[in-house]
Amino acid sequence: xxxxxxxxxxxxxxxxxxxxxxxxxxxxxxxxxxxxxxxxxxxxxxxxxxxxxxxxxxxxxxxxxxxxxxxxxxxxxxxxxxxxxxxxxxxxxxxxxxxxxxxxxxxxxxxxxxxxxxxxxxxxxxxxxxxxxxxxxxxxxxxxxxxxxxxxxxxxxxxxxxxxxxxxxxxxxxxxxxxxxxxxxxxxxxxxxxxxxxxxxxxxxxxxxxxxxxxxxxxxxxxxxxxxxxxxxxxxxxxxxxxxxxxxxxxxxxxxxxxxxxxxxxxxxxxxxxxxxxxxxxxxxxxxxxxxxxxxxxxxxxxxxxxxx
Amino acid sequence: xxxxxxxxxxxxxxxxxxxxxxxxxxxxxxxxxxxxxxxxxxxxxxxxxxxxxxxxxxxxxxxxxxxxxxxxxxxxxxxxxxxxxxxxxxxxxxxxxxxxxxxxxxxxxxxxxxxxxxxxxxxxxxxxxxxxxxxxxxxxxxxxxxxxxxxxxxxxxxxxxxxxxxxxxxxxxxxxxxxxxxxxxxxxxxxxxxxxxxxxxxxxxxxxxxxxxxxxxxxxxxxxxxxxxxxxxxxxxxxxxxxxxxxxxxxxxxxxxxxxxxxxxxxxxxxxxxxxxxxxxxxxxxxxxxxx
Amino acid sequence: xxxxxxxxxxxxxxxxxxxxxxxxxxxxxxxxxxxxxxxxxxxxxxxxxxxxxxxxxxxxxxxxxxxxxxxxxxxxxxxxxxxxxxxxxxxxxxxxxxxxxxxxxxxxxxxxxxxxxxxxxxxxxxxxxxxxxxxxxxxxxxxxxxxxxxxxxxxxxxxxxxxxxxxxxxxxxxxxxxxxxxxxxxxxxxxxxxxxxxxxxxxxxxxxxxxxxxxxxxxxxxxxxxxxxxxxxxxxxxxxxxxxxxxxxxxxxxxxxxxxxxxxxxxxxxxxxxxxxxxxxxxxxxxxxxxxxxxxxxxxxxxxxxxxxxxxxxxxxxxxx
Numbered sequence: 036x037x038x039x040x041x042x043x044x045x046x047x048x049x050x051x052x053x054x055x056x057x058x059x060x061x062x063x064x065x066x067x068x069x070x071x072x073x074x075x076x077x078x079x080x081x082x083x084x085x086x087x088x089x090x091x092x093x094x095x096x097x098x099x100x101x102x103x104x105x106x107x108x109x110x111x112x113x114x115x116x117x118x119x120x121x122x123x124x125x126x127x128x129x130x131x132x133x134x135x136x137x138x139x140x141x142x143x144x145x146x147x148x149x150x151x152x153x154x155x156x157x158x159x160x161x162x163x164x165x166x167x168x169x170x171x172x173x174x175x176x177x178x179x180x181x182x183x184x185x186x187x188x189x190x191x192x193x194x195x196x197x198x199x200x201x202x203x204x205x206x207x208x209x210x211x212x213x214x215x216x217x218x219x220x221x222x223x224x225x226x227x228x229x230x231x232x233x234x235x236x237x238x239x240x241x242x243x244x245x246x247x248x249x250x251x252x253x254x255x256x257x258x259x260x261x262x263x264x265x266x267x268x269x270x271x272x273x274x275x276x277x278x279x280x281x282x283x284x285x286x287x288x289x290x291x292x293x294x295x296x297x298x299x300x301x302x303x304x305x306x307x308x309x310x311x312x313x314x315x316x317x318x319x320x321x322x323x324x325x326x327x328x329x330x331x332x333x334x335x336x337x338x339x340x341x342x343x344x
Numbered sequence: 345x346x347x348x349x350x351x352x353x354x355x356x357x358x359x360x361x362x363x364x365x366x367x368x369x370x371x372x373x374x375x376x377x378x379x380x381x382x383x384x385x386x387x388x389x390x391x392x393x394x395x396x397x398x399x400x401x402x403x404x405x406x407x408x409x410x411x412x413x414x415x416x417x418x419x420x421x422x423x424x425x426x427x428x429x430x431x432x433x434x435x436x437x438x439x440x441x442x443x444x445x446x447x448x449x450x451x452x453x454x455x456x457x458x459x460x461x462x463x464x465x466x467x468x469x470x471x472x473x474x475x476x477x478x479x480x481x482x483x484x485x486x487x488x489x490x491x492x493x494x495x496x497x498x499x500x501x502x503x504x505x506x507x508x509x510x511x512x513x514x515x516x517x518x519x520x521x522x523x524x525x526x527x528x529x530x531x532x533x534x535x536x537x538x539x540x541x542x543x544x545x546x547x548x549x550x551x552x553x554x555x556x557x558x559x560x561x562x563x564x565x566x567x568x569x570x571x572x573x574x575x576x577x578x579x580x581x582x583x584x585x586x587x588x589x590x591x592x593x594x595x596x597x598x599x600x601x602x603x604x605x606x607x608x609x610x611x612x613x614x615x616x617x618x619x620x621x622x623x624x625x626x627x628x629x630x631x632x633x634x635x636x
Numbered sequence: 637x638x639x640x641x642x643x644x645x646x647x648x649x650x651x652x653x654x655x656x657x658x659x660x661x662x663x664x665x666x667x668x669x670x671x672x673x674x675x676x677x678x679x680x681x682x683x684x685x686x687x688x689x690x691x692x693x694x695x696x697x698x699x700x701x702x703x704x705x706x707x708x709x710x711x712x713x714x715x716x717x718x719x720x721x722x723x724x725x726x727x728x729x730x731x732x733x734x735x736x737x738x739x740x741x742x743x744x745x746x747x748x749x750x751x752x753x754x755x756x757x758x759x760x761x762x763x764x765x766x767x768x769x770x771x772x773x774x775x776x777x778x779x780x781x782x783x784x785x786x787x788x789x790x791x792x793x794x795x796x797x798x799x800x801x802x803x804x805x806x807x808x809x810x811x812x813x814x815x816x817x818x819x820x821x822x823x824x825x826x827x828x829x830x831x832x833x834x835x836x837x838x839x840x841x842x843x844x845x846x847x848x849x850x851x852x853x854x855x856x857x858x859x860x861x862x863x864x865x866x867x868x869x870x871x872x873x874x875x876x877x878x879x880x881x882x883x884x885x886x887x888x889x890x891x892x893x894x895x896x897x898x899x900x901x902x903x904x905x906x907x908x909x910x911x912x913x914x915x916x917x918x919x920x921x922x923x924x925x926x927x928x929x930x931x932x933x934x935x936x937x938x939x940x941x942x943x944x945x946x947x948x949x950x951x952x953x954x955x956x957x
Contacts, residue, residue, distance in 0.1 A: 166360040172847030182842040186860045196846040369849040379738035390773045447666040460670040463677035469940045471879030473906050477929050478680045534662035562766025565881045565910045590768045597772045612769045
């Protein structure tokens with residue numbers, strides 16, 4: 036790991052990076068991101084990728100409403116495939132509301148609706164001919180608190196989505212469950228107790244189980260709404276490692292109120308704030324390194340340096 | 345080292361279309377809608393018939409003449425009887441029920457309290473005909489006389505556990521801060537309960553009482569066993585039998601005489617309107633409370 | 637619903653200032669009422685047992701299996717009524733349980749709130765309609781309908797089919813079962829809706845996030861969580877069905893025989909008691925009617941106890957989960 040930023044950035048008071056080294060005034064990024072940021076601007080790569088790649092999302096002028104209250108105002112955002120996009124901002128700025136529009140879960144709330152468009156690999160997810168239920172099979176979600184199905188075993192939890200929709204021809208459920216659990220770095224811990232109740236696992240393990248469950252049905256995008264907020268630091272760092280590994284396979288959008296976490300694991304960051312009418316809006320977005328070291332907006336650099344939060 | 349997840353390579357399948365999963369969902373939705381519709385339609389049928397047939401029977405004769413055995417009389421005795429027995433039952437059951445509810449809410453773990461709670465639940469679940477037998481054996485048989493008073497007592501026994509249980513639940517909802525504030529002011533405990541806590545819970549208790557009254561007004565079986573033969577108008581003499589609307593309906597429903605039949609429907613209409621009005625009031629008050 | 641389990645007990649102050657006497661007096665009053673409630677239940681049970689003592693001493697337990705109820709010969713057997721109660725209740729439950737569950741699902745999970753609220757009110761209203769009014773509608777409308785639309789054509793066409801029977805007067809087992817089904821369905825709907833509402837949104841979200849359909853969410857998340865509460869509601873409904881008196885009495889045909897077919901008249905315990913009470917003149921007959929009441933009480937108390945045990949069990953497993 037190489038320290039990337041000058042000390043002038045200031046500390047945001049974290050608990051240290053995943054390598055266990057106290058960081059003091061410096062924010063470390065995983066090497067992979069540091070390397071990636073040296074290449075061509077991501078916007079171009081994203082455009083070229085959208086025609087072929089999977090898991091490219093694009094928001095245009097998205098406003099999110101609860102009845103007559105606008106919670107999020109006019110967000111336009113590009114989410115390139117196979118990267119980690121972190122959505123940050125102080126609490127109440129609409130991060131969770133926004134992420135739930137990506138898999139059409141916001142509308143399950145009685146007065147929930149959106150304006151604008153959300154596209155996945157070029158297709159508008161809110162088009163009239165689109166089935167929201169199918170959208171959610173393509174875009175998975177992990178929630179703030181682990182929510183394994185309490186009456187089911189570990190195996191059945193991971194298999195739940197598969198059992199509903201069926202596995203590809205010739206593939207056994209057992210194999211897909213194992214594959215998912217391996218991808219979630221949980222296999223070794225549970226392989227001898229697959230039939231045990233999911234509730235017997237620790238919080239961090241349950242969350243990784245939920246990740247395995249979501250991945251099992253093969254989504255293109257994985258949404259994570261503050262997945263570590265209910266977990267202890269060790270469990271948190273294991274999941275952060277997992278996220279960094281998973282990015283090669285699936286696009287990840289993660290909402291987090293933890294700046295260091297965003298700095299540690301994300302390739303791109305989007306920063307939201309609340310305006311005087313209590314609507315969240317996008318202040319700035321860009322590669323994480325840029326957002327942290329040379330943000331364009333004053334508000335962004337203020338937030339990064341901890342002047343408010 | 346990294347394998348792309350299988351589905352990522354396959355085309356984006358998000359278009360609305362029918363498949364096994366959506367079909368099953370639709371079938372279940374249809375069944376549930378059907379079941380609900382069936383229930384509501386039957387309710388509608390009942391209300392409709394009672395309304396139509398009841399209005400036809402709501403004649404002056406019904407309202408002014410008393411029961412005349414198998415001849416076509418009227419429902420005056422029945423109306424007056426219900427108007428006396430139900431309030432008397434309320435007079436007995438309400439204070440006892442409220443006190444009972446306070447007791448159940450106060451001594452939550454004592455052995456006696458548990459027994460009392462079990463007793464309350466059980467009596468509430470007893471078929472009302474058994475209550476009728478009980479009151480018959482203690483208030484009718486010893487005196488050799490059916491009486492409106494016995495009928496009122498039977499209704500009171502039916503109302504009592506309903507009121508007690510609901511009052512207990514309501515009192516449990518009163519926040520402890522209310523009690524603590526009153527006690528901190530030096531108000532004696534019994535006064536705290538009666539003045540302060542009951543006042544906080546008054547709206548809910550009123551609701552409970554209204555529902556209990558509506559329930560008692562419609563009870564038939566216990567009255568059939570305790571107050572038979574009140575054909576003549578009886579005002580105030582609880583030692584003599586009194587007629588009642590439910591018993592009136594019961595007797596006249598089986599009569600071959602058309603007028604009597606129509607009067608049974610008329611009496612049903614009166615009861616139904618009463619019950620409906622009470623439930624509407626209760627419902628609108630609880631919605632108002634929730635909105636507040 | 638958050639209930640405060642803090643009791644209203646007065647603080648443990650052993651002072652001797654003024655208000656304490658009234659506190660003690662009030663507490664004794666409350667205790668009196670509490671004891672009174674227990675005494676009332678015991679009294680009801682005692683009176684039922686005492687009042688039927690003559691019957692039990694005359695017939696013993698064979699009262700329960702006796703097939704004949706003949707006041708003129710002083711012969712009393714409860715079996716036809718027990719059978720009638722079981723038959724009507726079982727038939728009623730076979731309709732009310734699925735209809736109640738489907739309706740609860742509709743009102744809880746499918747209907748938008750604006751439609752659900754008035755419908756919920758309507759369903760609960762059924763429970764508020766006096767039994768005798770439903771009975772009047774049953775004998776005046778339902779029986780006639782059953783007779784003319786179903787039974788007479790059926791018997792004309794098929795004759796005496798076993799399980800259906802040959803008489804077709806409308807007031808029979810079928811009518812009584814239908815009426816009972818109507819009357820206990822609101823109980824199942826109301827209680828089941830309550831357990832549905834208690835299923836945490838987070839658990840539902842898990843299945844929605846996996847792209848499950850609405851039915852799949854219900855099947856995988858809601859129903860398993862609601863299972864014990866639903867069964868409890870059914871036990872309660874069964875108890876009510878078995879004790880229902882007036883509406884049944886008006887449509888069951890009132891013939892003291894073991895039910896022999898859907899279209900045949902029959903009789904239940906509670907209906908028999910209500911019907912024959914006024915006419916019963918002498919001791920053994922009255923005592924036997926009260927003995928029927930004892931049977932009814934045994935059944936009802938069992939359902940209350942069973943429901944309480946289920947609630948306690950589900951609360952314990954809920955805490956463990």
